[in-house]
Amino acid sequence: MKNRTYIHIFMVLTMGLTGCSQAAKEEAAGNFRTPEASAMLETLKTLPEQGVFMFGHHDDPVYGIGWDGDSARSDVKSVCGDYPAIMSFDLGRMEIWGDRNLDNVSLDRIRKETVAQYQRGGMVSFSWHTDNPLTGKDTWDVSDSTVVKSILPGGANHDKFIGWIDKVADYLNSIQTSEGIKVPVLFRPWHEHTGSWFWWGQNLCTTDEYKALWQMTYNRMKEKGADQLLWAYSPGTEPNDSTEYLERYPGDSIVDLIGVDIYQYGDNENYQQNLDKSLQILTQVSRAHGKAMAITETGYETIPDSTWWTQTLLPVIEKYPISYVLVWRNAREKENHFYAPYPGQVSEKDFIKFYENPKTVFVGDIKSIVKNNK
Template identity: 40%
Template sequence: MNYFKKQILQITFSFLLSINFLVAQKSAEQPLTMVDQKATKATKAVFSNMFSASKKGIMLGHQDDAAYGREWYNLPGRSDVKETAGDYPAVVGWELADVELGAQRNIDSVYFSNMKNLIRQVHERGSINTISWHANNIVTGKSAWDCKQDSVVRSILKGGSNHERFLKYLDKVADFFQDLKDKNGEPIPVIFRMFHEHTGAWFWWGAKQCTPDEYIALYQMTVGYLRDVKQVHNLIYAFSPAEITSEAQFLSRFPGKEWVDIVGFDTYCPDSTAKVVWYKETVTTGLKVITKYASDNQKIAILAETGQEGIQVKNYFTEILLPLIKDYNLSYVLLWRNAFNIKKHYYIPYPNHPEASDFIRFTKDKHILLSQEAAKLELYKNQ
């Protein structure tokens, strides 16, 4: 190779490196965008800070943690996580089902007035609140699990026979969110995870109950109504199908990245050895899909619901769950609720439970963050 050809190749190579560096730098400096461009400062701060927080560890979440627990109900200050591991969870999940009916309490017997107070307490600790909504079937008047029909979603969309009635449902949901205020009267940011597990067929918005286009229209209509019509600006929007088998499946009913802030999925661990293998494989596949999508599109990744009912597998937390999640860039993992009135329906060990020591080891691992550690991350602080 002569001197001039060598020089040209070196210059070309250097130029390409410079271009790649500038593109990478521009991508890194690209400002984060949310579904709601008018989100409150605190809501934007939470969204932004959850990115950096995920590099410090994975926040532990628990559904209805402070509302009730194993054999107790509505006792101030109690928490099965705290009483077992010494601290509150960093994320607490809540449920809105029946708020759309004007009921005083939800399907899990939590009074909405009490829920609002507990959400404020979680917020004051510097922790995160996430809310799901098992909306009632507007056609039959029964629960979200009444899913024998394949026309409910279609009837709710614009032009459908139940569209105006469903907007009244959303008015009640909006009222709840707008009533979430901190001690200074400012809106409390919350994650809203609606119409979840839609790849399954056990809800009226499921894969066998509506087409992909109908589901997407329902999701977008709900976001648009809350954000643009009702002017609710303290929500971070989460999208979570049931277990994920591929990226194609994950995206098959995806409403578009401009409609989603957080991506995740729900998968529970069975109690048989063979099915535990399935659980490990399924969670691993799901985590690969959502963390890649989150990284490529400036979204936050979560394991939105998981756990094992009754915790029947020995060392589930340290030998199954922790190895599955610890090497992924996840913001949080949320374990399901400890029912006070259903004997075997619990997902967190209570004191003196045979798996309590395993859970304690899990929470003390460097990858897992409880409430006090999350508070140090100052998730609500404007940067």
């Protein structure tokens, strides 16, 4: 157990006291969210003030290297003895299949793991790699530049897509504790739009169309009663300044957290320079717009560098007021497609040093802080 007695904020936020006050203010302003969601947002904003950030991992408890579907298992936990403080899952293809996502994980399992993570004191984020509603192909099909236009009001696929949003809203609303509390989650749709590898990307729609897609999604979710959501805006590394970063920003009234998706493909120095550039932009935008900020996706595939965690990643991110840093998944169906260590992996020992660093927050840190401050 790490000594984190200085992060006093968690006790108040976990009990929802701050969240209740914030929720009352938001309801008066016509932007109601549940007390639990307000508490989650306050935690995201307050963490950097404490000089710490959460560590996250995509699909952490549902599969990993050499295993699939084991209960209470996690590659991260197998290495350091603790779960990530934030986990992420994807909703892609649920709009088609109904019972599972594009990585063949059952929605029921994801629901259970989301509740379990919330009850541990941790957080969950959702992305949505939705299929192309015009061509019927996957989310990476960029063969037609009229997809977004076709799903906006008046478009040929509008009603169809509203039905898809409704399925997502109904599912997120179904993620509840045994007491009937809707679990607050961070929803991160239409990500990496500054690139053009998704059908909603930079070259596939206009700025106005992209903003309209966000507004339509947000409005429909609200109509469906999904008031437990926080909303994240996460471009890729393409923006070179805050103006470019905000070019397609849907507005302060919608977005709760700003982020960046950034991966290492070359040498360590190049990654650090790109990460530093992106975090400088995020910090500027965060301060100007009063938004929490995070590294919403990152990682170095196969982590071949034995000291990557403490010598490449940490020296950059510890300089900035991020709420969390999240690495991508450890695929069980693809060889050499993993971003978190597992027992025996070359960066395992260095990750333990990363875990032990007083700036990193894992879910056990949250639990012990709450217990120690009650």
